[in-house]
Amino acid sequence: MSEADNKPVSATVELIAQDRPEHRPEHRFSSRSIRSFVLRQGRMSGAQQRYLEDMLPKIGIEYRPAPLDLDDAFGRSAPKILEIGFGMGETTAKIAAAHPEQDYLGIEVHGPGVGAMCKLVAENGLANVRIMQHDAVEVMRDMIADGALAGVHVFFPDPWRKARHYKRRLIQPDFVALVAQKLAPGGYLHCATDWEHYAHWMLEILAAEPLLQNTADGFAPRPDYRPLTKFENRGLKLGHGVWDLVFRRR
Numbered sequence: 001m002s003e004a005d006n007k008p009v010s011a012t013v014e015l016i017a018q019d020r021p022e023h024r025p026e027h028r029f030s031s032r033s034i035r036s037f038v039l040r041q042g043r044m045s046g047a048q049q050r051y052l053e054d055m056l057p058k059i060g061i062e063y064r065p066a067p068l069d070l071d072d073a074f075g076r077s078a079p080k081i082l083e084i085g086f087g088m089g090e091t092t093a094k095i096a097a098a099h100p101e102q103d104y105l106g107i108e109v110h111g112p113g114v115g116a117m118c119k120l121v122a123e124n125g126l127a128n129v130r131i132m133q134h135d136a137v138e139v140m141r142d143m144i145a146d147g148a149l150a151g152v153h154v155f156f157p158d159p160w161r162k163a164r165h166y167k168r169r170l171i172q173p174d175f176v177a178l179v180a181q182k183l184a185p186g187g188y189l190h191c192a193t194d195w196e197h198y199a200h201w202m203l204e205i206l207a208a209e210p211l212l213q214n215t216a217d218g219f220a221p222r223p224d225y226r227p228l229t230k231f232e233n234r235g236l237k238l239g240h241g242v243w244d245l246v247f248r249r250r
């Protein structure tokens, strides 16, 4: 154990106490307890993370967000599929149940969706699902090792229909470059949307990412593993479109 491991770091007490009210301010923490706190960074707000990034180097501890050990998180070595914004989780649960040979890491910010997904996992005994409630962009950036993913699902992301809101869309060139970096060679990025403008927006951005290659000539047929949602079924009967895009990491 290095000297830094034993160093009392009282300055972080306030931060940890904020996150864990059961920790009273008179407690002192070693850098080991801070490291385990950092490992739980999925629960940290952006402000907390910035505070840590700023404060830890001042007390001689290098702050590096640690990528998750996904095999450890799932308790086995199997292909890892990450889903961004699983909503209420029905699609994720169906896919995970149909593919027990793969592991599914679902990321969602919306609390009720996370609750619904937890219920589905318990009711269906899904041993191959793990859930994180956090911003997927930060998870992808800080917690996923390069080349760790066999696939990424982005199903019906918020379309942000107004032109002045396009900048809020999840699919942006920088984010797609980040996703591509996290995919193993041959791994795939699968997006689906029922909003035509977003479909073309995504096609343009994905096609411009040098690490990715389209599996289709433009939009892809819906892969069998993605079940039709009730909402989608209703829309299709009314003649509304749905567009799938499946790109592979070169």
Ligand SMILES: C[S@@+](CC[C@H](N)C(=O)[O-])C[C@H]1O[C@@H](n2cnc3c(N)ncnc32)[C@H](O)[C@@H]1O
Pocket (backbone or CB within 6 Å): 084, 085, 086, 087, 088, 091, 107, 108, 109, 110, 113, 134, 135, 136, 137, 154, 155, 156, 157, 158, 159, 170, 229
């Ligand atoms: C339109 S819903 C689609 C939900 C689901 N995929 C489906 O097909 O029904 C988009 C979801 O993405 C989630 N979301 C949006 N941005 C996110 C982000 N940066 N990180 C994690 N989840 C996000 C929203 O909370 C919402 O539940």
